[in-house]
Amino acid sequence: xxxxxxxxxxxxxxxxxxxxxxxxxxxxxxxxxxxxxxxxxxxxxxxxxxxxxxxxxxxxxxxxxxxxxxxxxxxxxxxxxxxxxxxxxxxxxxxxxxxxxxxxxxxxxxxxxxxxxxxxxxxxxxxxxxxxxxxxxxxxxxxxxxxxxxxxxxxxxxxxxxxxxxxxxxxxxxxxxxxxxxxxxxxxxxxxxxxxxxxxxxxxxxxxxxxxxxxxxxxxxxxxxxxxxxxxxxxxxxxxxxxxxxxxxxxxxxxxxxxxxxxxxxxxxxxxxxxxxxxxxxxxxxxxxxxxxxxxxxxxxxxxxxxxxxxxxxxxxxxxxxxxxxxxxxxxxxxxxxxxxxxxxxxxxxxxxxxxxxxxxxxxxxxxxxxxxxxxxxxxxxxxxxxxxxxxxxxxxxxxxxxxxxxxxxxxxxxxxxxxxxxxxxxxxxxxxxxxxxxxxxxxxxxxxxxxxxxxxxxxxxxxxxxxxxxxxxxxxxxxxxxxxxxxxxxxxxxxxxxxxxxxxxxxxxxxxxxxxxx
Ligand code: SF4
Numbered sequence: 001x002x003x004x005x006x007x008x009x010x011x012x013x014x015x016x017x018x019x020x021x022x023x024x025x026x027x028x029x030x031x032x033x034x035x036x037x038x039x040x041x042x043x044x045x046x047x048x049x050x051x052x053x054x055x056x057x058x059x060x061x062x063x064x065x066x067x068x069x070x071x072x073x074x075x076x077x078x079x080x081x082x083x084x085x086x087x088x089x090x091x092x093x094x095x096x097x098x099x100x101x102x103x104x105x106x107x108x109x110x111x112x113x114x115x116x117x118x119x120x121x122x123x124x125x126x127x128x129x130x131x132x133x134x135x136x137x138x139x140x141x142x143x144x145x146x147x148x149x150x151x152x153x154x155x156x157x158x159x160x161x162x163x164x165x166x167x168x169x170x171x172x173x174x175x176x177x178x179x180x181x182x183x184x185x186x187x188x189x190x191x192x193x194x195x196x197x198x199x200x201x202x203x204x205x206x207x208x209x210x211x212x213x214x215x216x217x218x219x220x221x222x223x224x225x226x227x228x229x230x231x232x233x234x235x236x237x238x239x240x241x242x243x244x245x246x247x248x249x250x251x252x253x254x255x256x257x258x259x260x261x262x263x264x265x266x267x268x269x270x271x272x273x274x275x276x277x278x279x280x281x282x283x284x285x286x287x288x289x290x291x292x293x294x295x296x297x298x299x300x301x302x303x304x305x306x307x308x309x310x311x312x313x314x315x316x317x318x319x320x321x322x323x324x325x326x327x328x329x330x331x332x333x334x335x336x337x338x339x340x341x342x343x344x345x346x347x348x349x350x351x352x353x354x355x356x357x358x359x360x361x362x363x364x365x366x367x368x369x370x371x372x373x374x375x376x377x378x379x380x381x382x383x384x385x386x387x388x389x390x391x392x393x394x395x396x397x398x399x400x401x402x403x404x405x406x407x408x409x410x411x412x413x414x415x416x417x418x419x420x421x422x423x424x425x426x427x428x429x430x431x432x433x434x435x436x437x438x439x440x441x442x443x444x445x446x447x448x449x450x451x452x453x454x455x456x457x458x459x460x461x462x463x464x465x466x467x468x469x470x471x472x473x474x475x476x477x478x479x480x481x482x483x484x485x486x487x488x489x490x491x492x493x494x495x496x497x498x499x500x501x502x503x504x505x506x507x508x509x510x511x512x513x514x515x516x517x518x519x
Contacts, residue, residue: 007049007133010066010073010097012088013037013168014081016058017383018487024442029057030172035155035180035228036102036124037076038164042156043126047133055168062088070095072136075117076103079361080389082382083484086116087494093118098136101143104195105382108362111510112502114143122147151185154205158212162219176431178226178255179216183209183239187231189259189292191284192367193326193358196230203235206242213246224253232256236267243274253277255320260310261294268317277432278320280354283307286340288331304340308347315350320432323351327407328358333397338406342413350426352436353414355448357391357407363507372508379474379504383484388448392504400469404456411452415445476500 015032016025033055041053052066066073073092077085082105089099101113102121113120118139119132125148132146158165158181169177183206186199216223233239233256243252254271255278263271263281271279283293286303290296293310295303315321325341345353360368360377371377376394384390395403413419420440424433439445458465458479465477484500485492503509 004048004134007044007071007136008067008069009044009049009051009133010070010092011037011041011044011051011053011164012062012073012075013053013055014075014077014085014088015055017080017084017386019058019489019491020487021058022443024438024444025058026173027176027438028172030055030168030170031176031178031226033165033168033180034076034103035161035182037074038161038180039152039156040074040076040102040124040129041164042160043129044133047130049133053164053167055164055171057171059171062091066092070097072098072100072133074100074102077101077105078103078386079105079108079382080384080386081105082109082113082385083495083499084383084488084491086496086499087488087491089116090496091491091494093138098138100132104361104364107195108364109382109502109506110145110363111506112362114145115141116496116499117143119144119146123151124148125152151199151202153202154208155182157208157215159215162215166219176224176435177220178224180228181209181212181225182228183232184229184234188234189231191282191289191292193329193360193365194230195361195364197365199230201234203238206238209239210242210246213243213252217247217251222251222253224255227254227256229256231262232258233262233267236262240270240274247275250275256280257282259292260307261292263310263314265313265317268314272317276318277429278322279314279318280322280324281311281314282324284324284326285329285331286337288329300336301340301343304344305347308344311348311351315348315426319350319428320435321351322354323348324354324356326356326358327410328391328393328395328398328403330396335406338410341410345414345419349419349422352423352439354444355407355411355414356387358393358395359385359387359391360393361385363510368507369511372505375471377504378469378471379476379501381476381480381484381500382502383487383500384480389451394471400466401456401459404452404459408449408452408456411445411449415440415449420445474501 013033015029041051044051054060054065075085093099098118100119101117102124106113106120107122110120120143128146128148165179184203186201187196188201190197252275254276257280260281287299290298293307295306311321360371371393378392380390380392423436427433427436462479465479467473468477
């Protein structure tokens with residue numbers, strides 16, 4: 001510390017958008033913790049400060065769980081938790097606490113976040129945190145933007161993060177406890193909608209990973225690791241060798257997100273033998289992005305059949321498969337994308353489908369600049385921007401009623417009892433079967449059918465909502481306002497005035513200003 005003041009630091013990892021408990025939340029929220037808030041906790045303690053770490057799963061009482069005399073509060077949030085994080089920041093700023101926002105929302109919407117936090121962090125490393133702590137002062141009305149030039153070269157491992165990991169996993173209602181680890185940052189692929197497409201691929205320290213895996217074997221009989229790599233296995237042989245060496249008795253289980261192009265049969269055999277039980281590949285569309293599913297120029301039904309064969313092959317080795325789709329992309333039009341997905345599910349009954357609605361998160365990806373230039377972005381409140389509850393990009397080839405009708409139809413097809421039963425029968429192992437059923441009957445399956453069906457009906461009856469969707473007005477529809485109020489509960493009172501709105505074209509304005517300054 002060498003004379004610097006010892007600070008009382010709070011760290012809040014927000015993994016939910018509201019304080020409402022759900023079955024899925026009780027089982028899963030503790031498993032959704034991010035790595036970076038834990039890393040910040042380690043760096044702050046290394047600098048000699050007192051840290052209170054909370055992963056907010058919707059049940060905690062922030063008024064009593066943090067110390068009264070806290071100096072500074074770091075909050076990590078995805079965009080769906082932005083309004084909750086703004087309310088929490090306001091609550092603590094009124095008590096004289098300096099607040100800091102990091103995580104995906106801060107990176108995607110820095111200008112908006114500046115209104116509600118004293119610091120807003122882009123790429124964050126130990127030096128950035130050290131600078132924030134050295135300054136540690138209120139910055140109003142605009143928070144200070146701070147960022148490293150790149151993602152950090154190294155991050156604290158599981159051993160160093162353990163006390164934060166274990167307190168978070170203690171919140172999960174079952175024995176399914178997933179330890180967050182990461183073996184690489186960024187991605188060599190360039191999917192234009194993806195935040196990681198602009199981050200240089202970089203493997204992390206394999207020796208640290210080896211040590212962390214061995215450490216975990218001393219903590220659990222059969223540890224479960226959730227790999228947070230955007231695209232696991234780019235350096236396939238290297239990372240699998242590390243895992244095999246660290247766990248020769250194959251006691252560990254792993255879940256990862258990986259491109260189909262990386263998952264050949266030989267590799268799947270090796271993954272299975274190493275303990276991989278869950279894979280979440282992105283298919284995205286039947287009409288584009290063939291490079292990441294190894295289907296090349298194949299499109300439509302030809303691509304769908306090849307991908308179905310590929311996924312069925314993977315499932316012979318890895319029991320849990322979530323296949324990710326993006327709906328409403330510009331390459332899609334008419335009924336075919338939806339009908340092909342239904343056929344895919346019939347041909348690939350074990351796969352759990354995860355549908356994302358085409359969304360543009362601020363300045364996350366280069367494509368968003370084009371969409372803003374074309375005036376296609378809606379001012380949808382952040383609270384709904386989780387790829388499901390709102391689609392903030394006007395689809396190129398669908399009007400809203402058609403899009404939502406097709407979405408409802410596809411979602412229903414995916415989560416009928418018949419489909420749920422077929423999925424259970426096509427999935428091996430108790431935990432994968434059980435996960436699929438819980439997800440289908442909770443907010444992810446039945447919940448989405450209900451939500452999308454209600455929204456589709458509203459498009460015909462709620463004129464203010466329809467005008468908003470058609471970009472005839474930017475006034476936030478009362479339906480959205482009421483939903484946020486209901487969801488936030490006691491935090492609604494703390495939501496700063498005007499913070500339900502944001503400038504959906506801030507990225508375009510910023511790049512225009514930068515271009516003008518460069519001339
Ligand atoms: S492969 Fe996945 S992680 Fe990589 S750029 Fe595409 S969507 Fe992003």
